[in-house]
Amino acid sequence: SQQxxxxxxxxxxxxxxxxxxNCSYKTSINNLxxxxxxxxxxxxxxxxxxxxxxxxxxGRLRVTLDxxxxxxxxxxxxxxxxxxxxxxxxxxxxxxxxxxxxxxxKGTKLSVIP
Amino acid sequence: SQTIHQWPATLVQxxxxxxxxxxxxxxxxxxxxxxxxxxxxxxxxxxxYSVGIGQISSEVPQNLSASRPQDRQFILSSKKxxxxxxxxxxxxxxxxxxxxxxxxxxxxxxxxSVL
Numbered sequence: 001s002q003q004x005x006x007x008x009x010x011x012x013x014x015x016x017x018x019x020x021x022n023c024s025y026k027t028s029i030n031n032l033x034x035x036x037x038x039x040x041x042x043x044x045x046x047x048x049x050x051x052x053x054x055x056x057x058x059g060r061l062r063v064t065l066d067x068x069x070x071x072x073x074x075x076x077x078x079x080x081x082x083x084x085x086x087x088x089x090x091x092x093x094x095x096x097x098x099x100x101x102x103x104x105x106k107g108t109k110l111s112v113i114p
Numbered sequence: 115s116q117t118i119h120q121w122p123a124t125l126v127q128x129x130x131x132x133x134x135x136x137x138x139x140x141x142x143x144x145x146x147x148x149x150x151x152x153x154x155x156x157x158x159x160x161x162x163y164s165v166g167i168g169q170i171s172s173e174v175p176q177n178l179s180a181s182r183p184q185d186r187q188f189i190l191s192s193k194k195x196x197x198x199x200x201x202x203x204x205x206x207x208x209x210x211x212x213x214x215x216x217x218x219x220x221x222x223x224x225x226x227s228v229l
Contacts, residue, residue, distance in 0.1 A: 040223070042220030048217060088157065090218075102218060
């Protein structure tokens with residue numbers, strides 16, 4: 001099954017700086033999603049980008065998708081201490097049983113230092 | 115609005131003991147339901163999913179089983195826990211698994227420690 005791989009595994013920045021996380025995947029996709037997870041909590045959906053889209057914005061989030069390179073990036077601008085969390089990309093995959101599943105990467109752990 | 119409840123939040127169990135984790139969804143009908151496990155520092159591993167009552171698909175052969183006795187209830191069980199069953203268990207739901215653009219809504223998770 002295909003799986004997104006985030007890079008870097010961990011990222012530490014100062015408050016106010018931008019944070020960029022990357023995701024690479026192996027096979028073709030219909031869409032790619034980004035999720036956030038605060039420590040010890042469930043994941044929260046951030047943004048979905050479809051395979052025919054190249055860039056998408058949501059507030060301070062900017063996601064790009066390059067299907068030719070099979071990669072995506074998540075940019076958080078003007079980071080805040082509250083952005084400290086792990087960020088996961090998830091790719092869809094046809095299960096072969098008439099339905100789709102999401103496969104998650106291992107995540108990037110972002111620490112924003114006040 | 116839809117909400118998902120998962121309990122307990124933490125659980126410490128001895129090896130060989132049974133397990134039952136419960137997840138319920140409110141505010142929607144006929145959701146697709148999922149159980150994921152997250153080992154420390156690793157990504158999410160899909161364990162089970164269900165598209166309807168009594169319909170369970172297993173993704174990974176293991177010591178665990180799942181059941182869906184009601185439309186919005188999903189239960190993860192084990193008859194005898196192993197040390198390797200330790201981890202963070204997450205329940206999630208989505209609206210329609212036949213669409214490729216459905217996002218998942220997660221519960222708050224259960225931290226299971228098997229000692």
